Amino acid sequence: MKTVTLVAGVLLVFVFVWERVDVVRLGYQIERLKTQKVLLERKRDQLQVKFSALTAPERIAKVATEKLGLVPPQQGQVVMVHLPGEAPSLSLPSVEQVRLARHDSTGRVSE
């Protein structure tokens, strides 16, 4: 009986120590993942800055005119078409609405 108790006690101590070691191991793992998260967030921010710089209207206009040879629409080349019952809103439309209006003008929207 005493032996069993002794062995059980030793096992308990082992379990306790193992648990402590495992907590430390997991702690390191969590730390590593958190660091990884910070690095990924940093990368995301860098890409966001790059994306914003690349989509700047000034740059797009430069690429459109100088590289692609596009020109701004001249007078009379833009025709806004509204669906029946659709009154122009007083508030500013969203970008999506603007795009739709331009698609309408080229006749590409068939709905």
Added chain:
Amino acid sequence: MTAGPSRGRRYVMLLLLLCGFSVILFRLVTLQVLQEAELTAKADRQHQKTVSFEGARGMVSDRHGKVLAMNVEVPSVFGVPTLLESPSTVARHLAPVLHIRRDELERKLRQDKSFVWLARKVEPEQGRRMEQLSLDGIGVMMEGQRFYPKGPLLAHVLGFSGMDGQGLEGLERRYDSHLLGEKRVTVLQRDALGRTVFPKGLAEQVPTPGHALTLTVDEVIQYIAEKELEEAVTHSRAKSGTIIVMEPQSGAILAMAVSPRFDPNVVAALTPDRWRNRALTDTYEPGSTMKMVVAAAALEEKVMTPDSMVFGEYGHMGIANTTIHDHDKLGWMTFSEVIQKSSNIGAVKTGMALGEQRLYHYLQAFGFGERTEIDLPGEVSGLLKAPKDWGGRSLASISMGQEVGVTPLQMVSAVATLANGGVMMKPYVVSEVRNQKGRLLKEVLPQVKRRAVSQDTARTMTTMLEGVVTNGTGTKAAIPGFRVAGKTGTAQKIDSRTGAYSSTQFVGSFVGYVPAESPRLAMIVVLDEPQGEAWGGAVAAPVFRRVGEQVLNYLGVSREDTVKIALAMKDH
């Protein structure tokens, strides 16, 4: 063979093992449990150094979420001089990587300090090379660097922040308390070999970023305004220029362009003169654009109707021992024609019909002499003297836009008031403030300042101002397919040497709104000292047309000749 000795040896072995394990266990339990706090604190004391730094500044984006300013973490290099054995050797290694003179680095590293910055906000590649060098007493820490990815776009409104992340100009300054990240003390720790220094628990200790701002500005409209303004300033060889585009119904600023531009990413070499937001810090005598306010007052007070007849004195009229001239020798004309032709004498007679007190009242009602209270720093209230301080000619001068100093923002707010049926809205630039998780902290709603004139007066004024563009001095502002209401202005500047009105220095401007029947945009174009032809109708009105046309196209606003088609929705 007996079991006795064998069992005895086994017991001895077991006892020895147990003793051994017990010692190990006792030590482990002592170190990891009983003395844990004490030992951790001791280790921390030996290896840690505390430094405070702040969380990333909040992001600034336009009304469609396009990023205009944000923080990116970049490496900064620091040294711990007390840990260095040979500062000269370390400086020799660092100099080629950091591109800093060796003697300068050595001087810093020889200081009797436990922490010293060696190079802040360096290139990521330099940071990587520093980490590879792995020098004793030298560390790399990430710090927030403010980036304005669109370069000069909206720079005068955005402003910029300093090296330590504090807002110095523009929105960065006005909303500094929102944009600032959380300030937190960070613990730097050396590893077991004492070679590298890094923030302990890096992720946990990253301070909370500041709040994000959403602006009323649309980056595309801003770009159009800046592009056209730059062209106009270059073409007219003006000293500077301003364009403000405002939504009349709300007071929301859609664009605020100032020329010359500057890049907020590179401000170190610039003078304050370059980054001053002239749209609200600089006053000018507006000249004829002020006549629309005088006219609105006269209509509201019923001292004039659009058809009232006014005699133009054939271009010359004496007032207080001076003579007032008109560009043309005008005779009898209607009140509408006074505005269309921008007659000084007609405006003076209108002002005199109103009288000092009433004119002053309406100038105040349209916001002159007071700040618009826009959420940007540095705004001035302009110059509007009280009638008791007016001289013999003041009533006449003010009626034609002299002896009064206004900002472009005040003037566009005044015209937006007419566009908005006589109700003045408070201009604003920031529409939302959100925390880093996207939760809305503050929403700015359109705010009415006051009603300046009745809706009927505003409507009549719109018709009269349309006449300016169709038959008057502002024909170059006409946008095909749209009804434009507006007023030209050409004001002589005061010559600083003589104190008299200059015959060569002018401010040319145009202020108006479109479509006149249901205004979507109120806009002002001001060009300071254009060379050659300086008339507002010649230099500023065409800019109004070009910006207006592009912006209306961009917003998808229908022209009067819009084709309406019926699509058979049921067929699909």
